[in-house]
Amino acid sequence: MKPRLVQKARALEPEKYTVYCANDRIEVSFWDLEQMKVWRDSDVCQFxxxxxxxxxxxxxxxxxxxxxxxxxxxxxAWSGAFRKIDG
Structure with a gap:
């Protein structure tokens, strides 16, 4: 009898909700940064x-x-920081 190969179960990664500034508006989305850049233009900042x-x-x-x-x-972007500009 041949040994049966058993595939290990993989843990699902939890869905992440990210706060973005896209086109000068604040958005919360489960899309990743690359998806946001495609759907909301390249002017996207991830928080x-x-x-x-x-x-x-x-x-x-x-x-x-x-x-x-x-x-x-x-x-x-280089530091992951952001600054709100008033006015």
């Missing part, structure tokens, strides 16, 4: 990612006034 949609919304609310808000943000 924080969460496994909970509500946590991502809370981050957007606390830092930018909520999802959908128009905001001008200067992204410092």
């Amino acid at each position: 924080q990612s969460y496994t909970s949609y509500s946590c991502a919304l809370n981050f957007a609310q606390k830092n930018f006034g909520g999802e959908g808000r128009g905001v001008v943000v200067k992204c410092l």
Whole structure:
């Protein structure tokens, strides 16, 4: 009798919700950065990612006034930091 090969079970990666600034608006999406750049033009800045949609919304609310808000943000991509520009 030949030994049977058993494939190991793979853990599913939890879905991540990320806060982005796309076209000067704050968005929360489960898309990754490359998908956002394709769907929302290349002018996309990625902020924080969460496994909970509500946590991502809370981050957007606390830092930018909520999802959908128009905001001008200067992204410092090399450091992962951002700065909100008033005015």
